[in-house]
Amino acid sequence: MKENYLTRENLEAFIQSAFREDVGEGDHSTLAAIPKDKEGSAQLFIKENGIIAGLELAELIFHSYDKELEVQLLLEDGQEVKKGDIGLKVMGKAASILTTERLVLNCMQRMSGIATKTHRLTKLISHTNAKLLDTRKTTPNFRMLEKWAVAIGGGENHRFALYDMVMLKDNHIDFAGGIEAAITATKSYLKENLLDLKIEVETRNLEEVKEVLRVGGVDVIMLDNMRYDMMREAVTLIGGQMLTEASGGITEETLKDVAECGVNYISVGALTHHVKSMDISLKAD
Template sequence: MITRLRPQISPLMIEDLVRNALLEDLGRAGDITTYATISPEKTATAGLNSREQGVVAGLPLAEAAFRLIDPSVRFEVLVADGDTVAPGKAIARVSGNARSVLSAERVALNFLMHLSGVATYAARFAAEIAHTKARVTCTRKTLPGLRAVEKYAVRLGGGSNHRFGLDDAILIKDNHIAVAGGVALAIEAARAYAGHLVKIEVEVDGLDQMREALHARPDVILLDNMGPDLLREAVAINREHHGLQAETYASDTRRVVLEASGNVNLQTIRAIAETGVDYISTSKVTMAAPTLDIGLDIAVF
């Protein structure tokens, strides 16, 4: 059995994101509240504690916030990104110069709370369909500048990543089809253009378009805004097109992968997954995720 390793994120990307966030927060004059109220020699120890249950994500960014303010500040990780924590659980401990700790606090928590919220929300979606072979996947609907780390958080929560941008996979949507002159023509043009490692996906909004797409052999067909009954029919069409038996359909790699999208939320995703589709894409896991409540509590001056 292959062990699924936890996702990682580039340290270089972390550095840029956190540095820009600190510059935004500290502005032109720095943390004038802390400078005015805390003497330079003061030290502090603080705990980063979860106020509610959730999946932790973003610890490397939180650590970077303190390190970039003051390399002498000690950041002790008590859990790992991807761990599920209970209310009151200590996530990390930070100690060092009090001014440094307080100046980095908000940026560290902003990243940690937001990304943990995304991971936690993704985990809720994944749990709803855990009894099926379908996987929930995020989209390009992410906060500007935070796409890579939000997608990292989705994976920590048990979700899957769709394409990261316009440059890493071809997704032919309705407007591309309209301009190109049809589903098959758009797929054929994409195949002639793309390198052999680039996947081609096409969006269809009806079963006739799906049948046309199947004959043009894309890698993935996105079934847009179809209810469970139409999705079940689409799965049956895909199975029959490839001459597969129902019991071997899910594991047969020769067939076209099917992705469902549209009207996906925590109340609808189970019924969608049970139709037999492979992936369910939704912007909800990134754009609608509430933050996870995490606080920084000063323990010792």
Template sequence: MLTRAVIDRTVAAALAEDAPWGDLTSESLIPAHAVARAELVAREPGVLAGAEVFEAAFRLTDPAVRVELRAGDGDRFDTGDVLATVEGPARGVLSAERVALNFVQRMSGTATLTSRFVAEVAHTGARIADTRKTTPGLRAFERHAVVAGGGHNHRFSLSDAVMAKDNHLAVLTASGLSVTQALQTAIARLPHTTHVEVEVDRLDQIEPVLAAGIGTIMLDNFSIDDLARGVEQVAGRAIVDASGGVTLETVRRIAETGVDVISVGALTHGARALDLGLDMAVGLPDPV
């Protein structure tokens, strides 16, 4: 979850990375009493994510800088829209500018891409979900952006749910147990509240996995025809999650097979930063 504590800790680290010994340029060129007013302007249409993160970059740099948000996470905007205004000591505004933009551009890019996937499947019952293919240290930010774009979060970490993939099953069955027996043995050791998902890559693997009583079955890299057959075979006995090479060009057909969830790694690892700019005016206060 993207809490204020998580935002402040990560943004503070980013600011320290960007100016470990201060902002040499602003401190040497900009008078200490100079003030600045800036507008966060959209250079292209999109969906906003990271508004609070944008604000935090300025607040943590200089508490005297004031940020007024004119849009919130999940809001759509057009080219030329003003999404926020920033006003205060010029040194603080200039020092925080790059970090603030880096976060809001990346997060809005993820939200915007997610919204496009969601639009493609809106006529079906399928959910668009992210994966653990996130930037190390930024998972909460990227996952938040997915939700802002209308998507859903898969398990947040390895600690949240059981998700057995082919390598897990290979180890499990090495002792001679069948897939069904191995899964049942493992499930028996889990708390009753723990969700279990198992990945398969062939139609003939579906029945042995379902026989173990799992909650979700992931059909990985199935063809469109085999996805439809798999959904029919599962017949509501588990949630059906489709994954593997999902693109904007293929996601509609995948959703129309009747799957419940479509996991899309590209939401986080393939989104480009959206083009947002900070248009700034710097001046000196009127003499008293």
């Protein structure tokens, strides 16, 4: 777990919150029908091709609910899988397997769908130096796992939340009274509050790019919804003084052309907010 948001504490907090939502006072279907001492086993079946993600999390979920469950991971997160593969086997109390089944599947299906899409898009730009980024367009209370899935799929995580980077977007700039006013106020704020945060500024045209360069003190310039010719000219203007990020309505069809404009990063919100979950099931042996 290399990403700094993936702490054991954060993962346990997510799992317990999810159990409160799904199990509540008790899984009455299982409590009613399954004897407490009934033992069993189940296998995780992959039902379509893609990139598997969430196996490490699945093991944590099983053990968080019942430490005596035995979990055998047969694949690794990030591995290419095909229909018919078996991802893991879990053995122990049948009631524990039944109660944890849906949470494991909900997480793994969505995470694997995100990892699969990220992997596919990353391959489209592998001939360039551009890196694929996610965004904050995530499912509330599920961001940690969605960003984890992007990383598993070969993408990179942008800022995790509002607190770990300054991003001055069009509305910030307009409300602040312009680019220079927004950057100047930001620098003062960071200094006064002893904060060491990177600053990114959104630009919509070459004039705004030039103004950011003139003011200076910025780490990343976002090139938002720019035509290819304008984006290439902006990259030339910036000349490596600051990192560049292309953003705004970038699709699978346009991704390659954007990457070839020479930007450092490309952010794609659809990695997490427009994705098809992978078909995975947990079946009793």
